[in-house]
Amino acid sequence: MPHPPETGGEAPPPAVVLDDVRKSYGAVRAVDGISFTIARGEFFGLLGPNGAGKTTLIEIMEGLRQADSGRVTVLGARPWPRDTALLPRLGVQTQSSAFFVRLTAAEHLRTVAALYRADRAAVDRTLGTVGLTEQADVRVEDLSGGQRQRLAIASALVHDPELIFLDEPTAALDPQARRGLWRVLSDLKRAGRTIVYTTHHLDEAEALCDRVAIVAGGRVTALDTPSRLVAQSTSATRLLVPAERLTVAAAAALPGVRHAELDGDVVVLETLDAGPLLAEIAEVAGLQGVRTRTASLEDVYLRLTDQLGDDRATDDRPTDDRPADEPIERSTT
Numbered sequence: 235m236p237h238p239p240e241t242g243g244e245a246p247p248p249a250v251v252l253d254d255v256r257k258s259y260g261a262v263r264a265v266d267g268i269s270f271t272i273a274r275g276e277f278f279g280l281l282g283p284n285g286a287g288k289t290t291l292i293e294i295m296e297g298l299r300q301a302d303s304g305r306v307t308v309l310g311a312r313p314w315p316r317d318t319a320l321l322p323r324l325g326v327q328t329q330s331s332a333f334f335v336r337l338t339a340a341e342h343l344r345t346v347a348a349l350y351r352a353d354r355a356a357v358d359r360t361l362g363t364v365g366l367t368e369q370a371d372v373r374v375e376d377l378s379g380g381q382r383q384r385l386a387i388a389s390a391l392v393h394d395p396e397l398i399f400l401d402e403p404t405a406a407l408d409p410q411a412r413r414g415l416w417r418v419l420s421d422l423k424r425a426g427r428t429i430v431y432t433t434h435h436l437d438e439a440e441a442l443c444d445r446v447a448i449v450a451g452g453r454v455t456a457l458d459t460p461s462r463l464v465a466q467s468t469s470a471t472r473l474l475v476p477a478e479r480l481t482v483a484a485a486a487a488l489p490g491v492r493h494a495e496l497d498g499d500v501v502v503l504e505t506l507d508a509g510p511l512l513a514e515i516a517e518v519a520g521l522q523g524v525r526t527r528t529a530s531l532e533d534v535y536l537r538l539t540d541q542l543g544d545d546r547a548t549d550d551r552p553t554d555d556r557p558a559d560e561p562i563e564r565s566t567t
């Protein structure tokens with residue numbers, strides 16, 4: 235489907251603008267005052283533990299759920315009440331995508347394509363994109379879990395939407411299919427599409443996303459590029475030394491070691507300054523087999539989501555007593 239022309243001079247509106255969006259289910263504040271903007275062409279990751287509010291937030295952006303309050307703008311339009319002009323511009327894959335199970339994969343995708351008035355060539359092309367060409371004539375009910383997942387992704391892409399929402403798209407994929415999907419998504423990004431992506435795979439977010447928002451307890455606790463989040467984090471570097479050459483007690487006594495523990499057949503030493511410590515280790519144990527593990531997005535994520543979990547456990551003030559929302563595009567230090 236052709237995209238609407240971007241008319242002369244004026245910049246198109248951002249892909250998504252959220253301003254103090256809130257949604258509760260009874261007493262559960264699933265989305266508790268979230269604001270951010272997603273630029274056109276951005277690959278934006280939403281990360282957070284189970285129940286953090288990611289799906290609710292995505293469904294609000296998709297126009298599947300009404301926010302209790304706040305402003306939501308998607309491609310310059312309000313997604314709620316449902317806007318039929320907006321829907322074909324969005325591609326949506328959910329955790330519980332619906333299928334026509336008696337149809338073959340190709341028939342299913344043709345049906346979806348017809349709903350969006352996408353051409354038939356797009357069906358074959360999209361089946362190829364997600365690696366389902368060989369399964370085109372297999373009934374949906376006979377596809378494996380991972381193949382169904384790919385069909386759900388194909389259903390979100392077949393009409394060539396401008397803004398694509400993918401909710402844990404790699405959850406049921408084997409490692410090869412996962413890497414295959416990464417390539418597909420990178421190509422879509424290169425073609426200028428905007429992608430909003432939730433995943434529990436932190437390596438995936440680090441590899442694919444321009445920016446990630448870490449959500450916990452319905453709030454954004456950090457929002458930045460993966461590399462800036464890692465660089466700003468106070469996460470320590472870990473040095474792994476074969477346990478036969480260094481005891482935990484000796485490791486803990488080395489200067490600059492914050493913590494030392496045995497993990498299988500290695501002693502793990504945590505430090506904020508790896509250089510001098512490596513020199514010490516070279517002295518007392520030798521450097522053979524010593525490995526370095528620097529901070530990753532996963533370390534940042536675990537620290538932030540653990541912290542918030544602890545904060546919220548003791549935070550039983552009523553909503554109105556809470557401090558005003560913090561600015562969310564902040565550093566994580």
Ligand SMILES: Nc1ncnc2c1ncn2[C@@H]1O[C@H](COP(=O)(O)OP(=O)(O)OP(=O)(O)O)[C@@H](O)[C@H]1O
Pocket residue numbers: 259262263264282283284285286287288289290291
């Ligand atoms: N339809 C609903 N009715 C009542 N509570 C709901 C409903 N949907 C979600 N919740 C609750 O709202 C909170 C946020 O759920 P949500 O599904 O948005 O989280 P999530 O971050 O997508 O989690 P996951 O990673 O497990 O998919 C949770 O406490 C959940 O139990």
